Amino acid sequence: MPRPSSRPSPDTAGDPGTPPQTRRSRPVQVADALKTWVVERNMKPGDRLPGEAALIERFGMAKGTIREAMRILEAQGLIETRTGPGGGSFVGEVTADRAKALLANYFYFTDLSVANIYQLRRALEPELAASLAGHLTDDQLAALEAVVATYPEPAQSAEEERDQHVASLAFHRRLANFSDNPLLAFVVSFMGRILTDLTVYRRLYDPPNRELYEKGLAYQTDLIAALREGRADDARAIMRAHMETAEALMQRQEAQVLRRFFAE
Amino acid sequence: MPRPSSRPSPDTAGDPGTPPQTRRSRPVQVADALKTWVVERNMKPGDRLPGEAALIERFGMAKGTIREAMRILEAQGLIETRTGPGGGSFVGEVTADRAKALLANYFYFTDLSVANIYQLRRALEPELAASLAGHLTDDQLAALEAVVATYPEPAQSAEEERDQHVASLAFHRRLANFSDNPLLAFVVSFMGRILTDLTVYRRLYDPPNRELYEKGLAYQTDLIAALREGRADDARAIMRAHMETAEALMQRQEAQVLRRFFAE
DNA sequence: TAAGATTTGTTCGTATGTATC
């Protein structure tokens, strides 16, 4: 049964002014078309896209091609898909987690050092703290205090020291998410994620430095007080000092950032 | 011709300890498996992955399923695919541009204001300038001077003012890419991209403010001199002052960040 | 509970396009 092969040739003569540069596959074309379609109609997360059958008809392409296009959009977090009646594809909000995972893949190939990350933390987190001073609700302050309360005694080993550092990072990520600046929140939280998930702590010998530990934790109570009382300059100074301590802790543990892909 | 349908049931009884949470589709499973495969074997960009036929056999799945998996990886920039003899799929480095595009999609749903972006620019770019002072080659300095040379006369209209601001952003992005800190380079460059591509400038009336313009451009020659002579503190101060001027310019023009999806 | 309807998910076989030799 010979099919008519009505598929239009990809290089249909015309359009000499726009060299197609890298000729894009059909699934990519469909994905791009759907993207602009969503933008033009100003669709919002949750709005439904045409079903497979409709898209097959509208684009005049086979089911497999359409499905590949949907997987492309899904991989970027732009749509979600459900089976069953009432199912279909829907505009999906790109979550912060997904955006961080996609960005982490970039840094899989472009390695980061602890020093690289702390250059940004030193610049950003003091500003974050200052901008939050006097703007946190009691609930938010309580949430921060709850994190502090989880810390156990001073670390007895490098492993415990690591655990405490991870817990401290949770404090910072929570703080970041209180910011009303989405970009600042994202960048700070992203660094926290990298340091939490991707960092290996090498120092398995030598006793923990108790003084360094206490300096590393005491700041949080002071910081919360400054935040509550709206002392922006104090909050900034406290955070700045802490960043230096934290970086020293990381260096002392010979921490390294690992290479890894992220799924979702 | 009845096919055997030897497809294994997705919920093959066992494994009660690991509730599969959100059951993942087969293409996603394949994509994840390939990701860990690449990481475990420490493969590098350009290394070749098994061909379609091999993957079909290894995973025991149909061609369409495998192809959807490849589109997922491709959409994330993790592989590239070529047709023809010697073709196939290859590990592909995630480019900075692609990472920025994926990240920009996140901020499509999480709107940014000019003030949001400048909060980070004020914190980061002075540090960037300081860290670069005394570390740039003559070629790099010449490249910066070349950008400065492209600026025309003081703007006669808000439109020209916009053009000059865009040109100035190019200066900053170039500077960012000279950094040996990939994270800092990425964040600064990303902000430059957003401001360049996504910003609309509203002020179409009122004469440009000549004094503001001159302050807005003179800094670049001073900055280059400070960079060349290794005066880190000066470079920081110059950049800091410029950031304030630039933000004022944006506010004066009532600039706004647009919503838009990015393709590649 | 069960049956039916609806929509995506997966498979198989075949044909076509593309780059290399």
Add this chain to the structure above:
DNA sequence: GGATACATACGAACAAATCTT
């Protein structure tokens, strides 16, 4: 130009998930 090796695309059937009755 022809042969080869690979990805790309098509179409029809079947499977699975999920909602409704």
